[in-house]
Structure formats: C-alpha cells, structure tokens
Amino acid sequence: MPEIITVGIVEDSAPFRIGLREFINASDDVRCVCTYPDGTAALADLPAQAPHVVLMDLQLPDCSGIECTRRLKAALPGTQFMIFTVHEDSERIFQALTAGASGYLLKRTPPDGILAAIRDLHRGGAPMSSEIARKVVQHFRPQPARPAPESHGLSPRQEEILKLLAQGHVPKEIADKLGITIETVRSYLKLIYQKLHVRTRTEAVIKYFG
C-alpha cells in the first residue's frame, strides 16, 4: 500500500490552478491538499499544511515564485519543491535551483508527465523537462577549471581513515571498523596531520570538506 503523496499548488491563474488540482485528485496516490493564488497566501498557510510536494508557478502577482520557494524551503526543509512555469531561461532555472527547488517542469508538460514528476520528486529524484535538464548539464561545461583533484598525496589507507574521521568517528571506532589497533590508527593520524598541515582531527575534517 503506497503512501499518499500530498501536494500544494501555488499558481495565480485560477482555471489552471483548479484544473491541476482536479487532475491530480483524480489519481490514486496523489492528493492536492491546498492551493494558493499568490505568494503571501502560500507563505501564511502552507507551512501548516506541510505537503510532501509543492508545485510552484514562477509568475506570481505579489512576489516571485523563486523568493517564495526560498522562504518556504527554509520553513519546510523536508518538502520538495517543483517549479512549474513557462519560463526556460537559464538565469531563472539556476536561481530556482539555488532557492531550494529540486524539480523544474515546463507548463507544456502533459498531465501524465506532471503526475510522474510528482512521484519521482517524492521518491528523491529531480524531475526536469528535457530542455531544462540540458541547460543544467550545459552549465557544467564552461567550467573546465577543475580545482585541485585530490592533491593531498594520501595513501589509500590514509584516505580511508580520513573519510571515517569525516563521518564523525573517533579513533577507537575507526580501529574497530577497520579491524586494526588504535595505535595503528594513531600512527596514521599523525601522518595525515603532517601531510595536510593540520594539528587536530577537526582541522583535518575541515580540510577534507573544503
């Protein structure tokens, strides 16, 4: 028995909003639990509804759907946001993604595709219209400047230990996990500190993440 996916809709066009809701509610596994015609209404009530997924139009009368997404995402980190719009310019796409959206559908998407995208989003995917996906992928291209691809010169074992450190494990736990003594782990840590030019586990982890 699959869980019912709850959906909120933020869309200024009433016919479109209602039509979308009716279509969604005609499905077995997705329910539209709230709709809003503008950002103000959504910001006021949507956090209390906390749907799994929010469909967000970009063109709202009072504020941009991007700003609206940013604020709602801050209040509802667990909710997945899908932009649903006619705009497909790169600038807006990237702003939407940085604002916290995980999906980006064009309005010309067929109804079945919308439902499929909602399910995909809820499963942890990032549904995007083809055109959007291509723009996102292309944005990776003009950056051939790969900054420092692993130049710390750590041996495989040393890196393994660093990775466990970065997961929050204390040396004793690392020793247990790897089936070696704590003394060995300590030896490795000393070497790692030397190579990374740090003095503590914490600094090493920061270097690892930085």
Add this chain to the structure above:
Amino acid sequence: MPEIITVGIVEDSAPFRIGLREFINASDDVRCVCTYPDGTAALADLPAQAPHVVLMDLQLPDCSGIECTRRLKAALPGTQFMIFTVHEDSERIFQALTAGASGYLLKRTPPDGILAAIRDLHRGGAPMSSEIARKVVQHFRPQPARPAPESHGLSPRQEEILKLLAQGHVPKEIADKLGITIETVRSYLKLIYQKLHVRTRTEAVIKYFG
C-alpha cells in the same frame, strides 16, 4: 517518417554489450552501428562512424570512460554522449558532465528507459536517472543549506563558538579570540554537544557543515 538514430556502444562486458545492441536493434527507430570493448578501439574507429549517440561505460579496461568521452567529444562535437554505468558518486558524475556527456544513466535502468533516454538525448534532452538528477541539482547550490541556523537552537554565543570550531580553532584559541577563559569555552562546548547530539568537536563541525 522519423530519422533513424544511430548509436555506438563502448562497454567492456561482452554479454552486456551484445545484449544491449540486440535490444536496441529490435526497435524501429534506433540502430546500433558499432560497438567497442575498450577505449582504445573506440578512439580508433568511432570518429569514422560518427553515430548520433554514444553509450559509454565508465569502467573500461584501458582508460576511464570519462577520459574517453572527453577525447571523442572533441573529435565529434555533434555526437551526444550518454554515460551508462553503475557508479553514482558525485565526483564521477561531474567529471563526466564536464567531459562532454549530456546524459547519465545507471545500469539498473530498464531497457525501455534506455531507448527512451536515447531518443530524448537525440532530441536535445539530457536524460538522467533520478538519483543522478538529484545529485546534479543538489551540487548546483553550493551553499544553500546555510539558512537553517536556528534549527539546532543554539544561542548567539554558542553559535559563535561553533563557527570558530568550524574554522579549525582549538578551544584555547577560541578563548583567546573571544577574550574569555578556556573554562567558559569548555562549558559552552558541553552545551553545544548536548544540543547537537554529538560527542566531539569533529562531529559538531560535521553537523555544522552538513
């Protein structure tokens, strides 16, 4: 009458390679015109075939599929490359995209999905498995996960100390920097550990960055 989409396959596993070719050729609109078991063979012959789409395994015997993609894309800018692999670590995904790939499928993708992805790629899309798309989207926002500092319920002073921790400072240095005694810093750290449900500085910093 739709144009026939020509496909090249670079894949070291012979059964997989053959099976994929047969399956593709069973379709009406897609034809596999060449297959290669390794990067060397692909680099030598694929430019002469110039298929519309190339399915590229990442795990090749002689060189990485990423490097192979980079060179082939340089020779065939009009050809669309789709990575086809079991790897889904972020590092490889981004390397593949910067190398010129426009699609990224996991091998667990059902056959129908593979054909659909080939068509999508040829139409100008960027087909990706759900897991891949989500990773791409998430990495697109390097620092959006910052605006949630209140969630852990730290006081301003506690957060200030945590921030210094996250810069690699040791408690004694924090005391000096803030002009308070180390004992005070230690008291704060205990509170911070409690609130964040961690036991060490390192874990606290990981939480801070996570």
Add this chain to the structure above:
DNA sequence: TCTCCCCACCCCCAATTGGGGGTATGGCCA
C-alpha cells in the same frame, strides 16, 4: 640488491578533551 613506501604495531609523556559537578550575574517575562 637495496632502497623507499605502505601497512601495522608498540612505548612514553604532556596536554587536552569530555563529562560530571558547582557558583554568580544579569536580562526577560509572566
């Protein structure tokens, strides 16, 4: 052959850390 490096282990020791107590001041607010 003879290094060099990686892996694994051991000892010592000073310093630090984390956990447990505690005290005192001041602000907020009900």
Add this chain to the structure above:
DNA sequence: TGGCCATACCCCCAATTGGGGGTGGGGAGA
C-alpha cells in the same frame, strides 16, 4: 517576585589526543 535562560567562571577526573620515538613485513622500483 520568582523562574528561566544566557553568559561566564571554577574544580575534579578518567580518557583521549597529539607528538616523539621505535619495530617489522611486504611490495614496487632502481
């Protein structure tokens, strides 16, 4: 007015950490 919390400080103590030494074995290269 009393409670609650943030800030700031103190003590003790076991355990851990970081830095300094060292011992081997095994594999890759020169």
